Amino acid sequence: xxxxxxxxxxxxxxxxxxxxxxxxxxxxxxxxxxxxxxxxxxxxxxxxxxxxxxxxxxxxxxxxxxxxxxxxxxxxxxxxxxxxxxxxxxxxxxxxxxxxxxxxxxxxxxxxxxxxxxxxxxxxxxxxxxxxxxxxxxxxxxxxxxxxxxxxxxxxxxx
Amino acid sequence: xxxxxxxxxxxxxxxxxxxxxxxxxxxxxxxxxxxxxxxxxxxxxxxxxxxxxxxxxxxxxxxxxxxxxxxxxxxxxxxxxxxxxxxxxxxxxxxxxxxxxxxxxxxxxxxxxxxx
Numbered sequence: 001x002x003x004x005x006x007x008x009x010x011x012x013x014x015x016x017x018x019x020x021x022x023x024x025x026x027x028x029x030x031x032x033x034x035x036x037x038x039x040x041x042x043x044x045x046x047x048x049x050x051x052x053x054x055x056x057x058x059x060x061x062x063x064x065x066x067x068x069x070x071x072x073x074x075x076x077x078x079x080x081x082x083x084x085x086x087x088x089x090x091x092x093x094x095x096x097x098x099x100x101x102x103x104x105x106x107x108x109x110x111x112x113x114x115x116x117x118x119x120x121x122x123x124x125x126x127x128x129x130x131x132x133x134x135x136x137x138x139x140x141x142x143x144x145x146x147x148x149x150x151x152x153x154x155x156x157x158x159x
Numbered sequence: 160x161x162x163x164x165x166x167x168x169x170x171x172x173x174x175x176x177x178x179x180x181x182x183x184x185x186x187x188x189x190x191x192x193x194x195x196x197x198x199x200x201x202x203x204x205x206x207x208x209x210x211x212x213x214x215x216x217x218x219x220x221x222x223x224x225x226x227x228x229x230x231x232x233x234x235x236x237x238x239x240x241x242x243x244x245x246x247x248x249x250x251x252x253x254x255x256x257x258x259x260x261x262x263x264x265x266x267x268x269x270x271x272x273x274x275x
Contacts, residue, residue, distance in 0.1 A: 032181055040170045151241070
């Protein structure tokens with residue numbers, strides 16, 4: 001596979017590729033996974049603490065507490081993104097800060113801030129969902145297919 | 160005890176994401192999209208709710224719960240109104256995540272200036 005790819009590339013690019021491979025800092029998969037685990041786990045732990053506070057002080061139930069927790073986490077993300085802290089956490093933890101819902105929030109908020117120089121409508125408005133778009137599109141499409149199949153099975157299949 | 164499992168399960172889901180980044184060389188967008196679809200499929204088989212009962216925020220904070228919540232909203236409406244409910248109920252449960260991201264995104268753009 002790798003050899004096949006190389007054949008279509010000019011020799012200069014091949015030398016560059018070899019050079020780049022040699023110079024690229026080797027980040028081991030294992031260390032990255034440990035970092036992602038620790039940071040991702042911590043974000044979820046903070047989420048759990050927020051949930052518990054909401055259940056005790058604002059009479060939410062375990063089922064309804066998810067929404068305010070997510071909104072609170074995204075609010076915290078807004079402040080951290082605006083101050084440039086979230087990017088630093090992201091460089092350290094990789095997927096640890098990208099996979100939780102805060103990463104979804106960060107992708108929207110950072111795009112919103114970055115593109116404001118192009119104006120609030122054409123910049124912020126049209127670019128803020130650039131990264132979150134695919135997640136929403138395929139989330140909705142797959143959820144639609146699954147719910148459709150399940151409903152048909154329940155209604156006409158007697159499941 | 161929920162705190163401990165929230166940390167472990169949430170951490171494990173992020174670790175799976177990291178493996179998809181590093182080993183399978185997927186872009187963040189591909190990884191997150193895959194995780195959301197996986198969350199939706201898991202809920203289709205009724206496997207995501209037990210995980211939430213077990214790990215609390217460890218299962219609701221990672222992006223996989225977005226897929227789960229979409230299916231939940233669609234199914235809840237479908238039970239009331241039949242097939243059309245699949246479309247009308249889709250965003251019933253997940254509205255907080257998307258609304259909060261958009262609202263705080265605009266507020267952030269007003270408050271903060273881009274860095275660097």
